[in-house]
Amino acid sequence: MLEFLRELRTNAVVTRVAAIAAIGGFLFGYDTGIISGALLYIKRDFHAGPLEQEAIVSVLLIGAAAGALLSGWLADRIGRKYTKVISGSVYVIGALGCAFAVNAPMLIGFRALLGFAVGTASFVSPMYISEVAPPKARGGLTSFNQLAVTTGIAVAYLVDYAFKGVTGDWRWMLGIAVVPGAALAVGMLTVPRTPRWLLEQGQDDDARKALHVLRSGTDTDPDEELDKIRTSSQEANQTSIRDLVASPVRKLLVVGLGLAVFQQIVGVNTVIYYAPTILQETGLGAGNAITQTLTVGLTNVIFTIAAILLLDRVGRRPLLISGTVVAGIALLGLAAYFGFGTLRDHAPWLALGSLLLFIAGYAIGLGPVFWLMISEVFPQRLRSRAMSVTTIANWLANFAVSATFLTLAGAITQQGIFVLYAAMAAAAVAFFAWRVPETKGRSLEEIQRDVGGHDEPAASSS
Numbered sequence: 001m002l003e004f005l006r007e008l009r010t011n012a013v014v015t016r017v018a019a020i021a022a023i024g025g026f027l028f029g030y031d032t033g034i035i036s037g038a039l040l041y042i043k044r045d046f047h048a049g050p051l052e053q054e055a056i057v058s059v060l061l062i063g064a065a066a067g068a069l070l071s072g073w074l075a076d077r078i079g080r081k082y083t084k085v086i087s088g089s090v091y092v093i094g095a096l097g098c099a100f101a102v103n104a105p106m107l108i109g110f111r112a113l114l115g116f117a118v119g120t121a122s123f124v125s126p127m128y129i130s131e132v133a134p135p136k137a138r139g140g141l142t143s144f145n146q147l148a149v150t151t152g153i154a155v156a157y158l159v160d161y162a163f164k165g166v167t168g169d170w171r172w173m174l175g176i177a178v179v180p181g182a183a184l185a186v187g188m189l190t191v192p193r194t195p196r197w198l199l200e201q202g203q204d205d206d207a208r209k210a211l212h213v214l215r216s217g218t219d220t221d222p223d224e225e226l227d228k229i230r231t232s233s234q235e236a237n238q239t240s241i242r243d244l245v246a247s248p249v250r251k252l253l254v255v256g257l258g259l260a261v262f263q264q265i266v267g268v269n270t271v272i273y274y275a276p277t278i279l280q281e282t283g284l285g286a287g288n289a290i291t292q293t294l295t296v297g298l299t300n301v302i303f304t305i306a307a308i309l310l311l312d313r314v315g316r317r318p319l320l321i322s323g324t325v326v327a328g329i330a331l332l333g334l335a336a337y338f339g340f341g342t343l344r345d346h347a348p349w350l351a352l353g354s355l356l357l358f359i360a361g362y363a364i365g366l367g368p369v370f371w372l373m374i375s376e377v378f379p380q381r382l383r384s385r386a387m388s389v390t391t392i393a394n395w396l397a398n399f400a401v402s403a404t405f406l407t408l409a410g411a412i413t414q415q416g417i418f419v420l421y422a423a424m425a426a427a428a429v430a431f432f433a434w435r436v437p438e439t440k441g442r443s444l445e446e447i448q449r450d451v452g453g454h455d456e457p458a459a460s461s462s
Contacts, residue, residue: 063115323365
């Protein structure tokens with residue numbers, strides 16, 4: 001922990017650059033959190049039923065999957081830097097469109113546009129940070145993106161609270177998103193391109209200058225690091241999409257896809273998107289439900305910070321497995337609350353307590369570990385393609401869960417849906433224990449050997 005903090009102080013340039021890039025995660029978090037409170041008022045103004053509410057929430061995720069699909073090509077074509085400039089600009093347009101929507105279809109359309117920006121930013125942010133971060137602090141710095149996601153959710157809950165009694169409530173809630181969108185677009189104009197991308201474009205002198213800036217004030221030898229990046233970049237130019245399904249990379253892809261899908265099907269975004277709705281079901285009014293949701297956002301931030309400080313010390317697997325176990329227990333608590341009338345009458349605290357426990361377990365495990373591991377588990381030569389595939393899978397799983405929550409809750413009851421998510425958490429723990437390697441302090445070759453395969457040489461991580 002102390003070593004990580006010292007690394008941040010020593011390499012202030014990279015810390016600033018990573019913080020700016022992580023605004024892409026903030027966009028995702030803000031939009032995820034803000035719709036949870038805004039939805040209570042949108043359904044009032046537009047008389048939206050369950051299907052329309054699900055569309056308003058989940059259409060963003062379809063747009064995000066499309067953004068993740070295109071961003072793999074954009075990140076290689078125009079670079080990580082300008083891909084994020086575009087995503088911030090598109091986000092501003094989408095936020096304004098949502099704020100001035102005159103009906104549900106118009107709102108759904110601009111939510112899809114927002115999703116495109118969010119999907120692009122969510123893919124490129126951890127990639128950009130992992131490519132500029134020094135090895136000693138890569139775990140914590142890459143998790144800046146997840147901290148930004150949770151901070152965005154917490155800020156969104158505060159905005160929901162601030163505007164809950166104001167005329168035009170949900171329009172202000174959605175419209176304020178132009179601020180972080182503009183901050184990302186403008187901020188990314190001030191940071192360097194990644195040395196790896198510059199080398200892939202044959203711009204060796206620019207790559208050397210960028211790396212010297214990024215490693216200023218440290219004892220790292222930029223030229224030695226540049227040679228390692230050059231080797232992996234040359235190998236990247238010799239690969240194709242077919243290499244993703246070749247052994248042993250195929251086994252690494254299974255790990256990435258498993259992390260991507262399980263991160264969503266434990267039901268996290270039903271908690272984030274529908275937290276006020278869930279609390280409203282306990283008998284709270286809309287305003288009080290939004291107020292209690294603030295504690296969910298605060299818990300998310302606190303435990304994400306704890307994860308960032310522990311990832312490079314404790315390791316990825318212990319946090320991943322223990323956090324998912326805690327989340328599963330919390331889901332059973334929610335199922336019990338909604339399943340037994342006695343608990344509703346005599347333990348009204350159980351719903352909020354279970355929500356907070358779930359968020360704590362998720363924030364210290366699956367939340368940050370997924371994004372970190374997909375940025376480091378794949379060979380450098382296939383990283384952008386593999387990350388694109390896993391990010392798309394993540395958004396599609398997010399859509400599948402979010403688009404079915406209200407419908408499933410009506411079909412199998414609220415307690416039934418939380419039991420289902422708890423079963424998914426149990427399956428996730430089994431998969432993590434069986435297939436997910438520890439990447440802390442290990443070379444890429446060791447990671448691939450753990451997953452099972454020697455028949456293809458791996459590039460060194462840079």
